[in-house]
Amino acid sequence: MHEPQIESGKDPAALYKSRLGMRLFIAYASLYGLFVAINLVQPALMGIMVLPGINLAVIYGLVLILSALLLALWYDRLCRREETRLGNPPKSNTIRGED
Amino acid sequence: MVIGIFLAFVLFIVGLSFKLGKQTKTSSGYFAAGGQIHWFVNGIAFAGDYLSAASFLGICGMIATTGYDGFLYSIGFLAGWVVALLVIAEPLRRMGRYTFADAVDAPFRSRGIQLMAAISTLVVSLCYLVPQMVGAGVLVEPLLGLSYRWGVLMVGSIVIFIVTTAGMASTTYVQFLKGGLLIVFSLVLVVVVCLRGLSTHPPGSTDHPYYQHRILHSAGTEALRIIEPGFRLIEEHDSKVGRFALLEEVNQEIARRCWWKVDTANTGLRLLEGECVVVSTGTGSRRINGMPASDTNHLRPVGSIASLKGETNAQTGPLSPVGILAALGHPDTRVLTWKEGKFNDKAGDHVTFYYPVETPGDRLLRPGMKFKLEGTLLERLDFASLMLALFLGTAALPHILIRYYTVPSPASARKSTLVAIGSIGLFYVLTLFMGLGAMTNGVLNPADSNMAAPLLAKSFGQLLFAFISAIAFATVLGTVSGLIVAASGAVAHDLADRFLDLRLEEKSKITLGKAAAVVIGAIGIALGIMFQGMNVSFLVGLAFAVAASANLPAIVMILFWKRTTAAGVISSIGVGMIASLTLILLSPDLYKLYGLDPSTAPVALTNPGIISIPLGFLMLMVVSLLTKRGERHAHN
Known part of the structure; x- marks a missing residue:
């Protein structure tokens, strides 16, 4: 009862995925941090019109949302490629019986 | 349903x-x-x-x-x-x-x-x-x-x-x-x-057609002297939350007393109609916009465009999402956003007053209104x-x-x-x-x-x-x-x-x-x-x-x-x-x-x-x- 019931097999791609995740996280955190920094230091900059009637704040906000999705898709694709290259990842768990 | x-x-x-x-x-x-x-x-x-x-x-x-x-x-x-x-x-x-x-x-x-x-x-x-x-x-x-x-x-x-x-x-x-x-x-x-x-005359909801809040003008620049007939000034309240005036509408069948927001415009003082809740300290009864609160008398829905790209009477018809952002974010667009002021009147009753503020569209679509x-x-x-x-x-x-x-x-x-x-x-x-x-x-x-x-x-x-x-x-x-x-x-x-x-x-x-x-x-x-x-x-x-x-x-x-x-x-x-x-x-x-x-x-x-x-x-x-x-x- 006190040991993990749901165990995942060894994942040979774990280190690759961890490093990739950290790099992409730093990239996104930088983009997000820049958004916060502009608002703190030069908030007027956010009012600059990038397109007719649409300012930097709106564009930047939408870019942050869209880039999160694109980054997630890219990360998943690279992870799957590495998993395939190193052999199949654990498809399912070993579920121990209840004790 | x-x-x-x-x-x-x-x-x-x-x-x-x-x-x-x-x-x-x-x-x-x-x-x-x-x-x-x-x-x-x-x-x-x-x-x-x-x-x-x-x-x-x-x-x-x-x-x-x-x-x-x-x-x-x-x-x-x-x-x-x-x-x-x-x-x-x-x-x-x-x-x-x-x-x-x-x-x-x-x-x-x-x-x-x-x-x-x-x-x-x-x-x-x-x-x-x-x-x-x-x-x-x-x-x-x-x-x-x-x-x-x-x-x-x-x-x-x-x-x-x-x-x-x-x-x-x-x-x-x-x-x-x-x-x-x-x-x-x-x-x-x-x-x-x-x-x-987008429209400067929104439809409102199905059971509450949109109500256009009124604006009154004052002849004075310091003391209030209302130009429009049918209103009598009862009392004023001036504090850090703003300046408000209690007016009685004398033309009504039942004389209604409501608070208005005193606003300084380019042309002098003006009074903005808002939505007002007064809770009596004695009885605890609630009055909304001068009448007792009831199933039929509650706060009216608010939120509208005062002018769209400088036009006070505008209707765009269907717009794309980008079109909505562009029209609302235009520097000459003015949207009525609503603020709250709370104070006690001379009788000691608690007044909560919601009043409109004209906000430029380009101000609205960038950070800074709340933060x-x-x-x-x-x-x-x-x-x-x-x-x-x-x-x-x-x-x-x-x-x-x-x-x-x-x-x-x-x-x-x-x-x-x-x-x-x-x-x-x-x-x-x-x-x-x-x-x-x-x-x-x-x-x-x-x-x-x-x-x-x-x-x-x-x-x-x-x-x-x-x-x-x-x-x-x-x-x-x-x-x-x-x-x-x-x-x-x-x-x-x-x-x-x-x-x-x-x-x-x-x-x-x-x-x-x-x-x-x-x-x-x-x-x-x-x-x-x-x-x-x-x-x-x-x-x-x-x-x-x-x-x-x-x-x-x-x-x-x-x-x-x-x-x-x-x-x-x-x-x-x-x-x-x-x-x-x-x-x-x-x-x-x-x-x-x-x-x-x-x-x-x-x-x-x-x-x-x-x-x-x-x-x-x-x-x-x-x-x-x-x-x-x-x-x-x-x-x-």
């Missing part, structure tokens, strides 16, 4: 829970749905779990009242999922079993960690429960005609039923259903908003603090973390997070248009921003209102169910089974989990009633700060810092949790809730994250370095 759709929805959910409940025999099934949920279903259920009352009701309401500043919550909430996907999802899935405590305790097997992680799960879940319950009460009031208290009680009871029948399995399917419907119907709402376009970004250093820090908590909070929410254990493998955890980001991202883009739609269509309740999205739907007819309200209700049910499952897991699995080592039988463990669900649900109901009237997004922002301060340092450092020790983890959870809670309880907004002067609050920051999150990390590092080397765990 509204009640019919609403009841059909609730009955379906309850029936589903009952059916799934018969299949739930083990604690693994109860707390983690047996780890066998398909990643796509889990991904949409993630969305259903995460898109809580704060996202649907709170963010739309905040955008409708403060413009772009509400959208900052959408940006921050979604950014948090990047942290969850890239840093947390797979490693956490590999480490854990049912709960957050399993994961942080995995490398150490420490009873101290089990206790602290369980307490943290309970505290964060309760903090998150409060806004959901507030949202429930707000929704049920106009939908079923029940009072706020009965609304909270009803939602709490239904959720307790769902959780105690089938645990995580029924919760997952409720969340899947709700997440899917929420995104589809939000898309429908945005499409009809775009098809209607004072050009204000003091402290006000800027408050903004940074909120953005930090939103970014780091998602990956530390116990009810989100447990969903990583409902899928069969770490790769499934990753893929379901990907689905979650796609669906949640789409929804957050939609919140911008729903909020702006509510802001400009003459549907807002000036006293409560939380109902912005359902009221916007109401302006398109009862059918859409019924669906949106039912989904909003399901939104609360889905999230509250997830929270209660997480909290009951903390009690039955982390505290009873692991920390106290009670070695419960499967059946006893499920029974204890269900009993915990009832108690936690009851506490959530009580807190929901206490926090009536607060914006749900704001409250969720605070819950994120507590989660990020208490849980995130432990998760991140266990994964990425080899010197982390059990003592370090225990101290960081404890200090992060206590620091964030203390800062919140001593903050200006909570002082307002206590009925005290917010300016006397000992902590000037409203959002604690910028202090409590680094403190959690610092505490973990210092204590880990100070504790003996032998305690350090081996990383895999």
Whole structure:
């Protein structure tokens, strides 16, 4: 009862995925941090019109949302490629019986 | 019809829970749905779990009242999922079993960690429960005609039923259903908003045609001398909240006395009509706009465009989403946003007055209406603090973390997070248009921003209102169910089974989990009633700060810092949790809730994250370095 019931097999791609995740996280955190920094230091900059009637704040906000999705898709694709290259990842768990 | 759709929805959910409940025999099934949920279903259920009352009701309401500043919550909430996907999802899935405590305790097997992680799960879940319950009460009031208290009680009871029948399995399917419907119907709402376009004369809602608030002019520049006939000045009130005048309309059959806002314009003084609530200190009776409050006399819906690209009489016809942003963000567009002023009149009665403020479109669509970004250093820090908590909070929410254990493998955890980001991202883009739609269509309740999205739907007819309200209700049910499952897991699995080592039988463990669900649900109901009237997004922002301060340092450092020790983890959870809670309880907004002067609050920051999150990390590092080397765990 006190040991993990749901165990995942060894994942040979774990280190690759961890490093990739950290790099992409730093990239996104930088983009997000820049958004916060502009608002703190030069908030007027956010009012600059990038397109007719649409300012930097709106564009930047939408870019942050869209880039999160694109980054997630890219990360998943690279992870799957590495998993395939190193052999199949654990498809399912070993579920121990209840004790 | 509204009640019919609403009841059909609730009955379906309850029936589903009952059916799934018969299949739930083990604690693994109860707390983690047996780890066998398909990643796509889990991904949409993630969305259903995460898109809580704060996202649907709170963010739309905040955008409708403060413009772009509400959208900052959408940006921050979604950014948090990047942290969850890239840093947390797979490693956490590999480490854990049912709960957050399993994961942080995995490398150490420490009873101290089990206790602290369980307490943290309970505290964060309760903090998150409060806004959901507030949202429930707000929704049920106009939908079923029940009072706020009965609304909270009803939602709490239904959720307790769902959780105690089938645990995580029924919760997952409720969340899947709700997440899917929420995104589809939000898309429908945005499409009809775009098809209607923008107008300086909005239609208002089906039962409340839009009311154009009047403006009076004064001949004097200091003393009030009203030019328009039929009004008599009774008294004036001038304080730091503004200058107001009580006028009597003498032309009416019954002489009505209402407060007006005195405003300084280029042409001299003018008086703006608003929405006014006066509560008598003697009898406690409420008067709305000069007449006794009743079913037919309540606050009129507000929110409209004063001029569109400089035109005071304009109607665009159908617009694309970009067209809506371009028209509203135009520097010559003026939108009437609404502010609140509270004061006591000469008789000592409490006056709450809502008055319009003409806001330029380009001001509306950039940050600064709620967060004072050009204000003091402290006000800027408050903004940074909120953005930090939103970014780091998602990956530390116990009810989100447990969903990583409902899928069969770490790769499934990753893929379901990907689905979650796609669906949640789409929804957050939609919140911008729903909020702006509510802001400009003459549907807002000036006293409560939380109902912005359902009221916007109401302006398109009862059918859409019924669906949106039912989904909003399901939104609360889905999230509250997830929270209660997480909290009951903390009690039955982390505290009873692991920390106290009670070695419960499967059946006893499920029974204890269900009993915990009832108690936690009851506490959530009580807190929901206490926090009536607060914006749900704001409250969720605070819950994120507590989660990020208490849980995130432990998760991140266990994964990425080899010197982390059990003592370090225990101290960081404890200090992060206590620091964030203390800062919140001593903050200006909570002082307002206590009925005290917010300016006397000992902590000037409203959002604690910028202090409590680094403190959690610092505490973990210092204590880990100070504790003996032998305690350090081996990383895999």
